[in-house]
Amino acid sequence: xxxxxxxxxxxxxxxxxxxxxxxxxxxxxxxxxxxxxxxxxxxxxxxxxxxxxxxxxxxxxxxxxxxxxxxxxxxxxxxxxxxxxxxxxxxxxxxxxxxxxxxxxxxxxxxxxxxxxxxxxxxxxxxxxxxxxxxxxxxxxxxxxxxxxxxxxxxxxxxxxxxxxxxxxxxxxxxxxxxxxxxxxxxxxxxxxxxxxxxxxxxxxxxxxxxxxxxxxxxxxxxxxxxxxxxxxxxxxxxxxxxxxxxxxxxxxxxxxxxxxxxxxxxxxxxxxxxxxxxxxxxxxxxxxxxxxxxxxxxxxxxxxxxxxxxxxxxxxxxxxxxxxxxxxxxxxxxxxxxxxxxxxxxxxxxxxxxxxxxxxxxxxxxxxxxxxxxxxxxxxxxxxxxxxxxxxx
Ligand code: ADP
Ligand code: MG
Numbered sequence: 001x002x003x004x005x006x007x008x009x010x011x012x013x014x015x016x017x018x019x020x021x022x023x024x025x026x027x028x029x030x031x032x033x034x035x036x037x038x039x040x041x042x043x044x045x046x047x048x049x050x051x052x053x054x055x056x057x058x059x060x061x062x063x064x065x066x067x068x069x070x071x072x073x074x075x076x077x078x079x080x081x082x083x084x085x086x087x088x089x090x091x092x093x094x095x096x097x098x099x100x101x102x103x104x105x106x107x108x109x110x111x112x113x114x115x116x117x118x119x120x121x122x123x124x125x126x127x128x129x130x131x132x133x134x135x136x137x138x139x140x141x142x143x144x145x146x147x148x149x150x151x152x153x154x155x156x157x158x159x160x161x162x163x164x165x166x167x168x169x170x171x172x173x174x175x176x177x178x179x180x181x182x183x184x185x186x187x188x189x190x191x192x193x194x195x196x197x198x199x200x201x202x203x204x205x206x207x208x209x210x211x212x213x214x215x216x217x218x219x220x221x222x223x224x225x226x227x228x229x230x231x232x233x234x235x236x237x238x239x240x241x242x243x244x245x246x247x248x249x250x251x252x253x254x255x256x257x258x259x260x261x262x263x264x265x266x267x268x269x270x271x272x273x274x275x276x277x278x279x280x281x282x283x284x285x286x287x288x289x290x291x292x293x294x295x296x297x298x299x300x301x302x303x304x305x306x307x308x309x310x311x312x313x314x315x316x317x318x319x320x321x322x323x324x325x326x327x328x329x330x331x332x333x334x335x336x337x338x339x340x341x342x343x344x345x346x347x348x349x350x351x352x353x354x355x356x357x358x359x360x361x362x363x364x365x366x367x368x369x370x371x372x373x374x375x376x377x378x379x380x381x382x383x384x385x386x387x388x389x390x391x392x393x394x
Pocket of ligand 1: 054070071072073097098099101123124125128129130131132133134135136137139
């Protein structure tokens with residue numbers, strides 16, 4: 001819990017709206033340990049909600065007008081159900097890009113006939129933006145909690161996650177899978193979450209107490225990533241279409257075994273084959289994860305993380321030199337079981353599984369060597385699996 005941020009949203013609320021907020025909610029970012037770029041292929045993912053979050057202070061407005069302050073941008077916006085379709089504010093001016101996330105949540109809730117009464121809200125976050133830790137989902141899930149609290153309705157966390165994904169897909173216009181919103185909504189303290197992206201069934205897997213999740217932000221952000229992301233999705237779809245000629249029952253790459261893939265890969269165009277191989281093998285890796293973690297075989301699980309990085313680098317081609325440097329250094333340090341890029345790629349963060357006793361030393365050495373090699377000062381967070389989006393007790 002970041003009490004400094006909680007105080008900040010409270011104080012800003014006081015300044016902007018007068019009085020203390022009726023409620024404060026928090027919704028975490030997430031990090032994915034295994035199963036990368038498979039959520040949109042019906043695969044399995046293994047994320048955890050992290051102890052970095054968006055905090056929102058809010059009160060009912062007793063009208064249908066919602067007034068927002070994004071404290072991190074020092075900007076405000078005002079919206080209502082009437083202004084949502086035109087993506088404008090109540091004064092007719094266009095909604096800023098950042099406001100599309102809360103507005104999208106309002107839109108998605110309205111498509112489900114769920115009330116979004118007017119609220120006054122101030123929010124701020126310690127999830128770094130655009131670095132693969134899902135700051136966008138954390139904003140969406142924070143607003144889900146706010147409207148659920150005041151709207152007189154209640155949905156299970158997975159249903160809230162699905163509506164937030166709908167907001168991001170169709171209102172914001174980002175073609176994300178379900179993992180981000182799921183992890184932010186359903187996080188459990190000290191547990192990894194194993195989600196079947198097809199059935200949406202999920203379970204928790206305990207993370208041994210003597211391990212730390214260390215996130216290392218390369219501080220590099222590549223442009224054009226959404227275009228590349230869409231190309232990867234298209235390649236996966238092309239592979240399914242082509243493989244269907246021999247495997248008529250498949251719906252997605254989830255249904256293709258490694259054995260069948262090896263037999264048929266030759267008929268795919270080379271690039272499509274590389275992309276699809278990553279997905280098929282990554283789904284196989286993530287299937288092994290549960291038994292390994294249950295058995296406490298962290299060594300082997302870490303090796304799967306390392307293999308995942310090689311596959312993202314060489315087959316899916318979503319890494320970049322700085323991510324590769326960060327991973328290489330991490331893997332050479334004491335106490336590190338596994339390291340790989342996490343999130344969509346092309347910059348952003350790596351995730352590392354590290355012996356808790358060594359996490360501090362690991363982080364310092366990693367930061368130092370990375371900066372020496374690349375010239376970028378990285379940001380390293382020693383984090384832990386945390387609770388999902390929630391209303392805080394004041
Ligand atoms: P990420 O990987 O962090 O989710 P995205 O590009 O999907 O990156 O989402 C980042 C966007 O989410 C920001 O550009 C902004 O519009 C919105 N956002 C994230 N954090 C905040 C915040 N603290 N305040 C306002 N908007 C935010
Ligand atoms: Mg996002």
